[in-house]
Amino acid sequence: MSSPVLLNSAQSAAVEHERGPLLVLAGAGSGKTRVLTERVGRLLERRVAPDHVLAFTFTNRAAREMRERIERRVGQEAARRLWVGTFHGTGVRLLRRESRPHGVAGRGPDFVIYDREDQEGLLREVLKGMGLNEEAARPGEILGKISDAKSALVTPEEAMPVAMTPFQRRVSEAYAFYEAELRKRSAFDFDDLIAQVVWLFRARPEVAEYYARRFEHVLVDEYQDTNHAQFRIVEALGQGHDNVFVVGDDDQSIYRWRGADISNILEFERAFPGAAVIRLEQNYRSTGNILAAANAVIENNRERKGKRLWCEREAGASLRFVLAADESEEAQRVVQFIHERALAPGATGKLSQCAVLYRTHAQSRALETELRHRQIPYELVGGISFYQRREVKDLLAYLRLAVNPTDAAAFWRALNTPKRGLGDAVRARIEGRLQAGAPNPIEAMRAALQEGALSRGASAATALLALLDELHARAAEPADVLLRLVLERTGYLDWIAAEDERAAMERVGNIEELLEAAAAFAALAPEPGLANYLAEASLLTDADRVEEGADRVLLLTAHNAKGLEFDHVIVAGLEEGLFPHASSLEVPSELEEERRLFYVALTRARQQVLLTAAAFRHRYSAGGYGGAGGQVSRFVDEIPAELLEREEPIRSSRASENGDEYPESWAPRRERRGPRDWERGTVKDSWASAGPTTRSAAVGREVYHESFGRGIVMAAEGQGDTLRYTVRFGVRIKKVLARFLTEGSHVD
DNA sequence: TGCGTTGACCCTGGA
């Protein structure tokens, strides 16, 4: 963090703030993390007991970093007693504590946490039970509604009477069944980890009072992205003392789609009367040019409090923009940029200080391919988190059952994973026993087995029961020991090896990593225990696992980049329909959220920004271009021309006919400063030989087709008779065998 | 009855 050695006056005012509510409006790079940490340190110096301070961060990673910084300042013992965590993590902690004697919302302390996949499975069962086949096809949409309801603290009972349309009625009914089933399984979903805390506080005001008294100081980071339920938690905990210290930036609010409520920040002063407001507008992170560009872009938003970041740093390099022909060329240009910054002779940067940001995970593929091709180490953040991987979830399902035998999602998963001949028929029998009143699926299976109802599956079921019983009996042992027991008794490793040889290596690697993580947790966690381990596994995201210091390029979504900073930032895929995303184009408020996301992306950069777009982009598979082509994102045009160095092709209606490897119409304007290192061949040979493009020589050529007419070749695949071109005929994109095309185009 | 194969649909973002 490139913070000043000393705090500036606004920062110091925030840190030294005596008591009462305080809203810190902190622009990007204005040192808000530092202020928050300093503030906590200052409170401890003022003799506030560490376990009377509660700080909410946005990610587990931010929580860890804050704790480490505070540890350096006040020592390990005090730092460990602080309550620092995400809303979800802290929610688990509170719910676990409070469920100890009597349970919370019908769940005991061994509740499990349902992730998206578990939720979907459960909802599918619910919808099937309701006889709703059509809805069952898209449980995601209904889960979204349920999630919205919980974020807004709407219970099923409250949702039912206000449901107007038939669809809404079905959704609220599904919500009620879903809720009942979760409770039966002693499970909470992600939204419950927040909402149930509020409902707990309402049902038992003495509990809320206890925590409000205990936490003399409540601090919240990234306040602009809190939802209504989170606001209620903060409000409840602030009762009586009002020492609520929140830090946020309305321009960086990028999670409204999942319920973040910007009125929390806009109306903070009304919610906490007498609140002081401090603005941090000096940016210490980015160069003048980057900041000016970001400011210019965000000023196009109407819905904002309005502030203008400034800095004392030099203007720095211009931002750069490259329009590539397609995503593979885009990837080449991105990697080339990284190469120049971090690898070429004389380059002063590090790979770890380069990050590629994009709008959707799907964009990572082309970048990965290119990075691998150039043998540049990278790390992909996001997509599937480690703990969501199939092999990891398969194994954890057994541990979940050891802790909580009512966890039906885990049971159905474990039942026939690895395959042991217990399929749909066995499942149906067990479901029958469950409906007849068996307390949980394990006991239902035991009953079915004893009644001889499992004929062919009997021996497999017996073995599975024995394993589950043993796991339950040994649930107090370290997670890695139990995982080894599962591996050994189920033959899981042999099964994945047989399943898919190609993926087996990676899966085994993941299992090894899981064993290591489980052992580390058992040994090091302040509150060990299987239930806590499983909670951590549910709440850790991929972004939390990013290690500091490793020398590699980071690939991540703009959402995931929140709170991070790098010397060199590349924002890829800047096309209308992608960034801003197509779904936002019709809705002004959503377009503004896209713009804020772009603003977040830009302000991650300290030194240099490269923006890229592709004129055409594959969608789905390698087959066919389904994507909207070619129109550069409006956000690029919102950057003042004098700040942006464009390497854009000179657009022409006709493609090049000159036989050059590179179609003139898409050719990047050559750098004026003479050849780059890689062009002189002084660096890796691969750079010199591959040139700016590896695409087929036919790409860019004009061709003619009997029925489709004139078109331009976008890509080629196959050879000889199977050589096929992807051709754009006007607005339509088709894949055509080369031999159906004419007009001097078949170069290869 | 379980399991492998086929074809539909698909990809915003994430705790």
Added chain:
DNA sequence: GGTCAACGCA
């Protein structure tokens, strides 16, 4: 290219 439900084989 990947996932998942429906389908038909052993």
